Amino acid sequence: MSRNSERAKLYQNPPVLILGIETSCDETGVALYDAAAGRLLGHVVHSQVEMHQAYGGVVPELASRDHVRRLVPLARGLLARTGREVAELGAIAYTQGPGLVGALLVGASFAHALAAALGVPAIGIHHLEGHLLSPLLSSRRPVFPFVALLVSGGHTQLMRVAGVGRYELLGETQDDAAGEAFDKTATLLGLGYPGGPALSKLAEHGHAGRHRLPRPMIASGDLEFSFSGLKTAVLLLVKGADPNEQFRADVARAFQDAIVEVLVAKCALAMERTGLTQLVVAGGVGANRPLRAALDARGKSQGFDVIYPEPELCTDNGAMIALAAALRLQAGLAVGNAHGFTVRPRWDLAAAG
């Protein structure tokens, strides 16, 4: 059968049961999605956080090796738990990029090997497309078109999402990502990895207004971000200071207040500019409680709804990858790499539609 007729068959008879694999960084995620019923049957995530903690950050080689160790048992366990057989799988979706090259290769190799053995397609998915679409798995689903704020360890972007595969970049960070800024500032404050949750916890004991940090690009009139200056401002603040507990908490609070204020201001501007009424927040930083509270309050006063994925789907997971594959197939969109594979450690989402 030619490639074209194989693809045509795939779109006419989209697979029902899709296994989703996520291995782009430090979480091994496996999920089983029933595309006919539009239902997630189950998913599991193994976080490598503890393993990397000793090194203060993700060690790529250790990440790859751990994905190798975890993938098969996690997939087997999930199939057993959901009462499904491996032979029932109709497609294997995996994160093709962006991410750590070795970690991506583990997921891609696993997906292609299993797909070849079963005679089903392997579908490469853009990690951020997974994050963008993940709120569609929650009970409160957004309706296209909507604005999405992607705030993760590697990305800070505002996108206009017109439909599956129709993503327009409205603005993005010029340097550090929001999560990266959280992580680097946490390191400056002597907190472990990953820094975001730890910094946020410390900030709970901090007093608002004790230190004033800049709000980079808040008045730039566009939807671009910059966070590296904020981290430098924290560095100047802590250099030579007495690092007692209250001081650190006050600095954490000042940092979080600054970053939240910038993110909220840019989201508000994006809603105003696009005239849309739903804002979807995706990516790890979306778990930040003060950010959620401030976005909700702004949405209320400005007249837009803020929608978050379920907390367990905010961070990296295989469910969003399986879902993205199902939706792309249903929409008749190109799916990557049915034959042979490459991974894409750097990959622009707007170009992936």
Ligand code: KG4
């Ligand atoms: O989306 P994600 O799980 O992984 C990728 O980067 O793709 O995001 C991880 C990032 C890390 O930088 C982490 O510090 C940050 O999300 N993060 C948080 C919180 N939870 C996770 N940042 C601030 N507050 C949180 N509660």
Ligand code: ZN
């Ligand atoms: Zn992610």
